[in-house]
Amino acid sequence: MMPPEQDRTGAVATPSRTVTNCNQECPVHVEPSSSSCNVLPSHEELLSDDQPLSSLKLPVLQMSLFRVTLRFEDVGYKIKLHGKKRNCCFLSYGPKQTRTILNGVTGMARPGELLAMLGPSGSGKTTLLSALAGRLLGKVNGTITFNGQPFSSSMKRRTGFVSQDDIMYPHLTVLETLTYTALLRLPKELTKEEKVQQVELVIAELGLMKCRNNVVGGPLLRGVSGGERKRVSIGQEMLVNPSLLLLDEPTSGLDSTMAQRIVATIRGLARGGRTVVTTIHQPSSRLYMLFDKVLVLSEGCPIYSGSASQAMEYFGCIGYTPGFNFVNPADFLLDLANGIKPDLKPDDQLEFHMRDRHEDQNTVKQNLTSAYKKHQYPALKAELHQNSMDHVPHGARSSSSTNGEFQWTTSWLDQFKVLLSRGLRERKHESYSGLKIFQVMSVAILSGLLWWRSDPSNIQDQVGLLFFFSIFWGFFPLFNAIFAFPLERPMLNKERSSGMYRLSSYYFARTAGDLPMELVLPTIFVTLSYWMGGLRPSIVTYALTLLIVLFNVLVAQGLGLALGAILMDAKQGTTLASVTMLVFLLAGGYYIQHIPKFMAWLKYISFSHYCYKLLVGVQYSHNKYYACGIGDRCRVLDFPAIEALGLDDKWWDVAALGIMLICYRALAYAALRFGQPH
Numbered sequence: 233m234m235p236p237e238q239d240r241t242g243a244v245a246t247p248s249r250t251v252t253n254c255n256q257e258c259p260v261h262v263e264p265s266s267s268s269c270n271v272l273p274s275h276e277e278l279l280s281d282d283q284p285l286s287s288l289k290l291p292v293l294q295m296s297l298f299r300v301t302l303r304f305e306d307v308g309y310k311i312k313l314h315g316k317k318r319n320c321c322f323l324s325y326g327p328k329q330t331r332t333i334l335n336g337v338t339g340m341a342r343p344g345e346l347l348a349m350l351g352p353s354g355s356g357k358t359t360l361l362s363a364l365a366g367r368l369l370g371k372v373n374g375t376i377t378f379n380g381q382p383f384s385s386s387m388k389r390r391t392g393f394v395s396q397d398d399i400m401y402p403h404l405t406v407l408e409t410l411t412y413t414a415l416l417r418l419p420k421e422l423t424k425e426e427k428v429q430q431v432e433l434v435i436a437e438l439g440l441m442k443c444r445n446n447v448v449g450g451p452l453l454r455g456v457s458g459g460e461r462k463r464v465s466i467g468q469e470m471l472v473n474p475s476l477l478l479l480d481e482p483t484s485g486l487d488s489t490m491a492q493r494i495v496a497t498i499r500g501l502a503r504g505g506r507t508v509v510t511t512i513h514q515p516s517s518r519l520y521m522l523f524d525k526v527l528v529l530s531e532g533c534p535i536y537s538g539s540a541s542q543a544m545e546y547f548g549c550i551g552y553t554p555g556f557n558f559v560n561p562a563d564f565l566l567d568l569a570n571g572i573k574p575d576l577k578p579d580d581q582l583e584f585h586m587r588d589r590h591e592d593q594n595t596v597k598q599n600l601t602s603a604y605k606k607h608q609y610p611a612l613k614a615e616l617h618q619n620s621m622d623h624v625p626h627g628a629r630s631s632s633s634t635n636g637e638f639q640w641t642t643s644w645l646d647q648f649k650v651l652l653s654r655g656l657r658e659r660k661h662e663s664y665s666g667l668k669i670f671q672v673m674s675v676a677i678l679s680g681l682l683w684w685r686s687d688p689s690n691i692q693d694q695v696g697l698l699f700f701f702s703i704f705w706g707f708f709p710l711f712n713a714i715f716a717f718p719l720e721r722p723m724l725n726k727e728r729s730s731g732m733y734r735l736s737s738y739y740f741a742r743t744a745g746d747l748p749m750e751l752v753l754p755t756i757f758v759t760l761s762y763w764m765g766g767l768r769p770s771i772v773t774y775a776l777t778l779l780i781v782l783f784n785v786l787v788a789q790g791l792g793l794a795l796g797a798i799l800m801d802a803k804q805g806t807t808l809a810s811v812t813m814l815v816f817l818l819a820g821g822y823y824i825q826h827i828p829k830f831m832a833w834l835k836y837i838s839f840s841h842y843c844y845k846l847l848v849g850v851q852y853s854h855n856k857y858y859a860c861g862i863g864d865r866c867r868v869l870d871f872p873a874i875e876a877l878g879l880d881d882k883w884w885d886v887a888a889l890g891i892m893l894i895c896y897r898a899l900a901y902a903a904l905r906f907g908q909p910h
Contacts, residue, residue, distance in 0.1 A: 297473060297475060297504070297505050297506070298390055298475045299343040299475060299505055299507075300343065300378050300379055300387075300390065300475040300476045300507050301340070301341070301342050301343065301378070301379055301380075301507065302340065302341045302342075302364065302376075302377075302378060302476060302507050302509065303339075303340045303375075303376070303377045303378075303380075303616050304337065304338065304339055304340070304360075304363075304364060304374065304375065304376045304377075305338050305374055305375045305376075305613065305616055306336050306337070306338060306373070306374040306375065307334055307336070307337040307338070307360065307363060307372065307373065307374035307375075307376065308332070308334050308335055308336060308337075308372070308373035308374055309332075309333045309334040309356075309359055309363060309368065309370070309371075309372050309373065309532075310330050310331065310332050310333065311330070311331050311333060311370070312328040312329065312330055312331075313328065313329045313330070313331055332532055333356050333359045333532050334356045334359055334360055334363070334532045335532045335533045336374075336533065336534065336609075337356075337360055337374075337527070337529070337532075337533075337534050337537075338534065338537060338609065338612050338613065338616070339525075339527050339534075339537045339612070340612075340615065340616060341507050341508075341509055341525065342507060343475075343505050343506065343507050344502055344503060344505055344506075344507075345502060345507060345508070345524045345525060346498060346499050346502040346508045346510070346522065346523055346524045346525070347507075347508070347509045347510070347523075347524065347525040347526070347527060348509075348510055348511075348512050348515070348520075348523040348525070348526050348527070348540070349361065349509070349510070349511045349512070349526075349527045349528075349529065350512060350515075350526055350527070350528045350529070350562060350565055350566060350569070351528060351529035351530060351566070351569050352530070352566060352569055352570050353513070354531075355529040355530060355531060355532065355569060356529050356531075356532040357480075357511035357529060358396070358480050358481075358511060359532075360511075360529070361478050361480050361509065361511050363376065364376060364478060364509060365391060365393045365478050365729075366383040366387075366388065366391075367393065367729050378476070385639065385731075387476075388731055389472070389641070389731060390472075390474055390475040390476060391474055391475070391476045391477075391478065392469030392470065392472065392474030392476070392477045392478065393469065393478045393479075393480075393729070393730065394462075394465050394466055394468075394469055394477070394478070394479040394480065394482060395465075395480050395726060396480040396481040396484055397722070398461045398462060398464070398465045399465075399722045399723055399726045400448045400450075400461070400464065400465070400468075400723075401448065401654070401658045401723070402447065402448055402449050402450030402452075402453045402455060403447055403448075403453065403657075403658050403659075403661055404447065404448055404654070404657065404658055405444070405445050405446060405447050405448070406435070406440055406443055406444050406445070406446060406448060406456060406460070406464055407431070407435065407444045407445060408654075408657065409448055409464060409468070410431045410434060410435065410464065410467055410468060410471065411427075411428060411431050412650060412653075412654045413468045413471055413732075414427040414428070414430055414431045414471050415427055415642075415646075415650045416641075416642060416647060416650055416651075416727075416732045416733055417471060417472050417641060417730070417732055418430065418471060418472065418641065419641045419642075420641060420642050420643060420646065430471060431471065434467045434470055434471055435467065437470075438463045438464075438466065438467050438470070438497065439463065440460060440463055440464065440467065443456045443457075443460050448461060448464060449461075457490075458485055458486050458490065459486055459490035459493060459494060462482055462483075462486065462494055463494070463497065466479070466482070466494075466497065466498070466501075470501065474506065475506060475507065476506070476507045476508075476509075477498075477501060477502075477506055477507070477508045477509070478508075478509050478510070479498065479508070479509070479510040479511070480510075480511050481511055481512065481513060482494050482495070482498065482510055482512070483495065483512060483513075483515070483519070484513065488516055488518075491515075491516070491519060492516075492518055492519060495510075495512075495515070495519045495522050496522065498510060499522045502524075514562065514563070514566060515562045516560065516562070517560040517561065517562065519562070520540065520560065520561050520562045521540075523540040524539070524540060525537075525538060525539060525540060526538070526539075526540045526543055526565070528543075528565050528568070528569055529569065530568075530569040530570070530571070530597050530600065530601070531597065533597075533601050533604075534601075534604055535568065535569060535597075535600040535601060535603075535604050536565070536600075536604065536608065537604075537608060537612060538608065538612075540561075543561060543565060544561055544564065546607075546608075547564075547565075547568065547574075549607075550599075550600075550603040550607065552568060552573075552574050552600075553574065554574045555574055568596070568600060569597075569600075570593065571592070571593025571594060571595075571596040571597045572593065572596070573592070573596060640731070640733075640734065641731075642733075644734060644736070644737050647733040647734060647737035647738075647741075648737045648740060648741050651733060651737060651738055651741035651742070652741040652744055652745055655741055655742060655745035656745050656748075659745065659746075663746070663748065663749040664749065668749075668753070669753070672708075672753045672754075672756065672757055673756070673757075673760075675704065675757070676756065676757040676760040676761050677760060677764075679697070679700060679761045679764075679765070680760050680761045680763075680764025680765055681764070683696075683697045683761070683764070683765035683766065684764060684765070684766070685764070685765075685766035686765055686766040686767075687766070688766070688768075688858060689858045689860075691858055691868060691871045691873070691874070692873065694765070694766075694767060694851070695822070695848060695871075695873055695874065696822070697761070697765050697767065698767075698844065698847040698848055698851060699820065699822040699844050699847075701758065701761070701777075701781055701843075701847060702781075702784060702820065702840045702843040702844040702847060703813075703816075703817055703820065703840055704757075705754050705757075705781050705784055705785050705788065706784060706788045706813060706816065706839065706840045706843070707788075707813055708788075709750055709785045709786075709788045709789040709792065710788040710789065710791055710792040710809055710813060711792065711806065711809060712746075712750075712789070712792065713746070713788075713789045713790075713791075713792025713793045713796065714792045714793075714795055714796045714802060714805040714806060714809055715796065715802050715805075716742065716746070716792075716793060716796055717742075717793065717796045717797045717800065717900075717904065718796050718799070718800050718801055718802045718805065719802065720742075721800055724738065724904075735901075735904060735905055736901070739900075739901050739904060743789075743793065743897070746789070750785055750786075750789060751782055751785065754778075754781050754782060754785050755778060755782070758774075758777060758778050758781050759774075759778075762774055762777060762778075767851060768851055768852075773850055773851060776850040777847060777850060777851070780843060780846045780847055780850065781843070781847075783843070783886075783889055783893075784839060784840070784843040784889070786893055787839045787843075787889050787892050787893045787896065788839065790892070790893055790896030790897040790900065791809075791812070791839070791892075791896045792805075792809065793896070793897065793900040794896045794897070794899040794900040794903065795808055795809055795812075796900075797899075797900040797901075797903035797904050797907065798899070798900075798903045798907065800907070813840075815834060815838070816838040816839065816840040816841070817840065818834075819831075819834035819835040819838045819841060820835070820838055820840040820841045820844050821835060821841050821844055821845065821876065821877050822844065822873070825872065825873060825876035825877075826876065836888075839888075839889060839892050842885040842888050842889050843889070844877075845877050845878075845879060845882075845885050846882060846885050846886070846889075848874055848877060848879060849879040849882050849885075850882075852868040852869065852874065852879075853868075854867075854869060856868040856869075858871075
């Protein structure tokens with residue numbers, strides 16, 4: 233057999249196998265058109281948002297494009313499900329059941345090709361795409377190679393993955409979103425100006441010039457259109473000039489015109505020499521014509537893998553022809569994948585659905601799977617194994633086989649700076665919201681008025697104000713921090729899967745970004761309430777009180793971060809935090825001075841208890857007295873509520889809070905490190 237030819241874009245043209253005997257051999261593979269676009273658009277075309285994007289070719293991005301041939305053979309994946317057994321009273325779990333998601337999927341995609349995976353919902357398209365991207369948890373059977381080598385860290389940097397859901401920060405503009413991505417993902421050899429210039433090129437190439445300064449938006453914030461959001465998602469991956477681009481349902485939720493633009497964009501990227509694989513649910517006939525290859529799945533089993541243009545001929549060869557003169561090939565293939573006979577007339581389809589539906593559908597699916605194994609599978613395997621290292625660029629074998637430690641494109645400090653800047657810009661609307669400021673200010677003024685210039689001799693009232701300080705600034709930062717990681721979980725998983733940054737740089741940037749408002753608001757609160765409440769008129773005492781409250785805020789925030797990171801569910805975290813703070817409230821030492829011995833241990837795990845002790849300790853000295861009766865003066869430390877606290881060894885209280893601060897934040901980091909996929 234003559235070796236296949238390779239065009240200028242890297243698309244490989246292999247002679248197709250034609251039908252020689254319909255009973256013995258059917259068309260199994262044909263290469264897509266090797267047309268390419270080598271002419272860059274003019275400046276006027278780049279500025280036009282209405283240009284046909286199928287002709288676009290992204291620039292080399294100052295990095296040579298590494299061409300990748302993707303091969304996957306007999307890919308299988310199973311998951312275990314808990315079997316449920318219900319008796320008269322309880323729901324119990326029986327033995328685990330195994331469900332097959334993928335079963336013997338085989339195919340190949342070369343540089344310059346657009347491979348589309350078709351199939352009904354639940355057929356395994358997204359699972360297969362995740363397996364090709366190396367993002368699938370659990371054991372994947374079969375073989376997946378990139379230029380003949382397994383998935384490696386170097387291949388991870390050359391792979392772009394666009395998920396079905398456009399996961400982006402809603403309050404950032406299109407330009408800011410792409411700029412922060414470029415600063416994190418482009419190599420450190422490039423200067424900041426070069427990275428920003430790269431962003432401008434991608435914005436122009438993807439037709440985003442008109443909306444570059446518009447916020448991306450989200451469910452609760454109006455932003456750019458759905459098609460523009462999808463192009464921003466694609467642009468985030470195109471910044472690194474990926475050799476392999478994987479897209480999950482890029483046309484989901486878009487109208488036919490916008491879907492046409494997106495798929496045309498993807499095809500244009502493939503024609504630039506990239507290997508592009510996408511899943512798509514129900515494309516129109518116009519979209520289907522843009523595909524080079526299609527892979528049709530039915531309940532995890534392939535029923536066709538090959539040229540998009542020869543799919544109809546293949547199924548006609550095995551006895552399945554459409555019952556209409558004009559039919560969308562994609563609709564025809566999806567009907568077959570669902571087990572629906574294509575020769576039924578519209579009036580007969582209702583009867584088919586009502587009469588032995590499952591039996592007939594299973595028969596059709598079994599016939600299609602058997603035909604695939606008989607006609608296509610042997611030829612596909614032969615093609616995969618024949619000259620498997622052909623068309624691998626010089627140096628690809630040594631580069632792609634590097635399985636050493638993952639090399640980050642930017643330093644830890646640069647990642648921290650970029651993530652901190654992005655976090656502050658994204659959450660400034662939340663941190664400096666008028667509602668949160670009003671909430672704190674109203675409580676501060678209300679507490680100041682309730683304790684307005686309290687009589688120093690009324691120790692019980694002043695001690696109550698100090699306890700209120702410890703409780704309020706335990707509840708408030710704790711409940712704010714619980715939502716931090718659960719709300720950012722999708723973004724964290726997406727960016728960590730792409731290798732954008734270290735978890736430690738994200739963690740420290742995320743916690744540091746919350747400090748300004750976490751420390752500014754309690755400072756204002758304590759300042760107002762302290763002087764309005766008539767506490768000890770001493771600058772030193774006020775300063776120590778403020779420091780203790782801020783220390784308590786950091787500890788409470790650490791506990792909230794830990795609970796959020798462990799549970800990764802805001803509702804569950806809020807419930808657990810409510811119970812925890814209720815325990816800390818009761819064991820804080822204000823409501824109950826003499827806790828039973830078997831429950832006394834609770835106060836030692838309550839940060840509110842230590843904060844309360846320190847606040848009382850700095851407020852009242854050993855030589856402080858108060859009027860306890862007519863003409864009598866008593867030592868403040870002998871006041872029953874204070875005496876029960878035991879104000880000796882203040883440094884032990886400080887040490888206890890310090891240990892809690894470190895342990896809570898370390899626990900939060902460990903939960904993120906070992907509890908989330910990366």
